[in-house]
Amino acid sequence: MAYDSLETDVLVIGGGGAGFRAAIAAREKDADVLLMSKGPLARCGASPMAGADFTLDGHSLNKLGLTGDPNDSMEKVFNDIVTQGFYLNNQKMIDHYVHRAPELLKDMLDWGLDYYFSDQRAVFTSGIHIMDVLLKKARSAGVKMLEDVMLLDLAVQDNTVKGVLALDIKSGKFMHLRAKSIVMATGGWHKAFWPNTGMRDLSGDGVAAAYRAGASLGNMEFITFCCNVFYHPPIWRGSLAPYILSLLCGGLLTNSQGQDILKPYDEYTVKIGTTSEWNKTFLSYLTVREAKEGRGCAHGGVHYSRGDVPMSTINMFAGMMFPNWKYKALDLTGWGKMLENNEPAEVGPAVEYFEGGILVNPQFETDIQGLFAAGECTTGLFGANRVFSAITEMLVQGLDAGQNAADYAMKIKGHNNMSNRLMDFERKAESHFANKTGINPAQIRREVQEKAHKYLGPIRNARELTDFIVFLESIKNNGIGNLHISSNSRAYNKEWIDALELPGIIHLLEAAARCALARTESRGTHFREDFPATDNDRWLKESVVSSAGGKLHVATRPVTVLSTPLPSGSMPYLEMMKKLMETHSDTGGHH
Amino acid sequence: MTEKTIKVKIFRYDPSVDTEPLFKEYSVPFEQGMSAMNALDYIYQNLDSTIAYYDHAGCCLGICGRCTGKVNGKSGLLCQALVEDDVVLEPINMSRVIKDLVVTRSES
Numbered sequence: 152m153a154y155d156s157l158e159t160d161v162l163v164i165g166g167g168g169a170g171f172r173a174a175i176a177a178r179e180k181d182a183d184v185l186l187m188s189k190g191p192l193a194r195c196g197a198s199p200m201a202g203a204d205f206t207l208d209g210h211s212l213n214k215l216g217l218t219g220d221p222n223d224s225m226e227k228v229f230n231d232i233v234t235q236g237f238y239l240n241n242q243k244m245i246d247h248y249v250h251r252a253p254e255l256l257k258d259m260l261d262w263g264l265d266y267y268f269s270d271q272r273a274v275f276t277s278g279i280h281i282m283d284v285l286l287k288k289a290r291s292a293g294v295k296m297l298e299d300v301m302l303l304d305l306a307v308q309d310n311t312v313k314g315v316l317a318l319d320i321k322s323g324k325f326m327h328l329r330a331k332s333i334v335m336a337t338g339g340w341h342k343a344f345w346p347n348t349g350m351r352d353l354s355g356d357g358v359a360a361a362y363r364a365g366a367s368l369g370n371m372e373f374i375t376f377c378c379n380v381f382y383h384p385p386i387w388r389g390s391l392a393p394y395i396l397s398l399l400c401g402g403l404l405t406n407s408q409g410q411d412i413l414k415p416y417d418e419y420t421v422k423i424g425t426t427s428e429w430n431k432t433f434l435s436y437l438t439v440r441e442a443k444e445g446r447g448c449a450h451g452g453v454h455y456s457r458g459d460v461p462m463s464t465i466n467m468f469a470g471m472m473f474p475n476w477k478y479k480a481l482d483l484t485g486w487g488k489m490l491e492n493n494e495p496a497e498v499g500p501a502v503e504y505f506e507g508g509i510l511v512n513p514q515f516e517t518d519i520q521g522l523f524a525a526g527e528c529t530t531g532l533f534g535a536n537r538v539f540s541a542i543t544e545m546l547v548q549g550l551d552a553g554q555n556a557a558d559y560a561m562k563i564k565g566h567n568n569m570s571n572r573l574m575d576f577e578r579k580a581e582s583h584f585a586n587k588t589g590i591n592p593a594q595i596r597r598e599v600q601e602k603a604h605k606y607l608g609p610i611r612n613a614r615e616l617t618d619f620i621v622f623l624e625s626i627k628n629n630g631i632g633n634l635h636i637s638s639n640s641r642a643y644n645k646e647w648i649d650a651l652e653l654p655g656i657i658h659l660l661e662a663a664a665r666c667a668l669a670r671t672e673s674r675g676t677h678f679r680e681d682f683p684a685t686d687n688d689r690w691l692k693e694s695v696v697s698s699a700g701g702k703l704h705v706a707t708r709p710v711t712v713l714s715t716p717l718p719s720g721s722m723p724y725l726e727m728m729k730k731l732m733e734t735h736s737d738t739g740g741h742h
Numbered sequence: 743m744t745e746k747t748i749k750v751k752i753f754r755y756d757p758s759v760d761t762e763p764l765f766k767e768y769s770v771p772f773e774q775g776m777s778a779m780n781a782l783d784y785i786y787q788n789l790d791s792t793i794a795y796y797d798h799a800g801c802c803l804g805i806c807g808r809c810t811g812k813v814n815g816k817s818g819l820l821c822q823a824l825v826e827d828d829v830v831l832e833p834i835n836m837s838r839v840i841k842d843l844v845v846t847r848s849e850s
Contacts, residue, residue, distance in 0.1 A: 189799050190806070191799065191806060194806040194807070240847060247844060289804075350801045350806065351797050386775050386821075480805070480819055480822050590793075643842075645798070646792070
């Protein structure tokens with residue numbers, strides 16, 4: 152099969168915020184930079200879908216001339232991120248986040264970032280706008296870019312990264328990309344679940360490829376589900392519009408029996424769990440609890456209506472967030488009428504953010520030399536639960552990963568000829584065309600996605616996790632090798648794309664399920680029905696996943712502590728959550 | 743659940759094999775509030791997985807704009823086109839077809 156071949160100093164894989172920020176940083180160090188994006192430039196991945204807020208301490212916001220709480224500090228933000236993460240965070244990564252955030256925001260403002268408003272410790276803008284600012288900057292800096300190009304495999308020699316095999320999705324042609332260093336910035340793996348809140352490209356290709364090439368992953372069991380996402384009608388499914396409105400103005404959540412689902416819970420936890428971004432973890436847990444106990448609505452969710460919030464309040468916030476009831480191109484006019492009549496819409500949790508991912512050192516380098524990683528595809532910063540902004544994460548980590556990848560690349564002379572290795576990958580990718588009969592990748596993908604949503608949701612137990620692992624193993628053993636692609640045409644072959652993404656998705660789900668099964672406690676986004684307490688004596692440690700002899704191996708390692716000591720003792724999950732909420736600093740806002 | 747089904751007629755063309763385009767019709771279960779993209783997803787997953795429409799990186803929420811096509815002759819986003827009855831889906835520009843509803847990008 153013919154292929155296109157390219158060489159670069161630094162290859163950035165991922166067309167979201169972390170990838171663009173890394174590319175700009177590497178280019179500013181005079182490295183030759185190529186960025187490959189699986190979808191359209193600046194319009195794929197999770198970044199353009201974000202609301203979006205950039206969080207940092209209010210005092211630094213003030214110093215930049217924006218509204219912010221002058222009594223806030225980096226130390227307060229640091230402590231809040233630690234407690235929100237149930238103490239599982241890598242504290243060195245938090246320290247980096249809080250200290251880097253102001254200069255990253257300043258860069259963005261200098262490059263033309265507009266914002267709606269700022270509050271105590273956040274600047275509110277939109278994901279699309281952030282991406283447009285980054286795209287413009289990357290273009291003027293001379294970053295080369297490819298779009299609709301998908302990562303297939305990483306070529307590694309002597310534990311050093313050398314290049315990748317990629318696929319030009321539209322033509323179906325392979326690409327050989329040789330690089331002196333690589334920044335992985337492929338974000339989450341929302342596509343392993345249905346429904347989800349991400350773009351359809353997020354299948355975790357980078358995390359899975361890094362794992363196959365020998366990099367360790369961590370904390371894979373921690374997955375944030377956004378609450379109050381539309382479940383119905385289908386045209387709105389996955390949209391965060393009700394999440395945004397409920398966070399800003401409140402409202403009423405009821406189960407199929409018409410009961411207020413918040414009523415049985417502690418008043419303080421409900422207050423913080425509905426008016427701050429703690430709502431994702433708290434309300435997702437509550438919603439799944441309703442469904443599991445037989446009080447879910449038609450599509451497995453709960454009903455959201457405005458309750459006793461006056462329509463004038465709804466209109467005020469809706470007018471700001473969804474002018475004329477349009478959210479981007481989504482026409483929400485019908486929902487506006489439903490709210491007016493106090494008619495409920497069905498909402499529920501959908502996968503939104505992955506706390507787990509590739510393990511990196513303080514230089515954002517992975518276990519593989521020359522392979523760096525940034526943003527959501529890494530792990531550590533948010534521990535077991537994210538409340539602070541992932542927008543800030545992608546920018547601060549993108550900057551460092553990009554600079555370090557450029558420094559690394561500049562020390563290397565010439566490129567290795569990896570043709571043989573890349574040709575092996577090509578044969579593997581083409582093998583799917585050889586099967587004359589077999590399983591349809593489209594159907595198997597949907598089955599996997601629905602089971603992942605059910606068994607790897609906010610509430611887990613040993614029986615379901617074990618069933619899920621058996622299911623994944625059966626697909627690994629009997630499914631992946633037997634996928635049948637009905638058309639031999641290479642150009643935009645959806646079945647082939649599904650077949651190429653599936654093995655990685657299965658690996659990541661298995662890693663998450665095995666970590667979740669091993670963690671016999673409840674912490675952050677991970678609640679175990681059979682182990683409902685947060686166990687600080689036995690489980691204040693990170694999960695580490697590595698490949699040992701072709702098998703997935705789960706181990707643990709100590710939490711990286713910098714200044715905040717770890718707690719001890721064991722406590723019921725919701726009591727622990729309340730205690731963590733109570734330790735929040737005196738700075739207001741949603742974070 | 744409603745028993746209603748709708749007929750979805752789709753422009754099909756694979757330039758590497760076909761001499762000329764043709765239309766293929768599929769029977770899809772109707773669901774209140776479904777989009778053209780929801781109908782395509784159903785067809786891809788249940789009826790004919792050789793069909794191509796831009797979704798490997800689509801947002802399905804009217805943000806990325808890549809699923810632009812023609813619905814009953816009118817251009818718009820497939821993910822935001824409400825389908826209520828029989829419908830015809832075509833690419834936005836027949837001269838730029840890579841496969842079925844997927845087109846190369848215009849120069850602009």
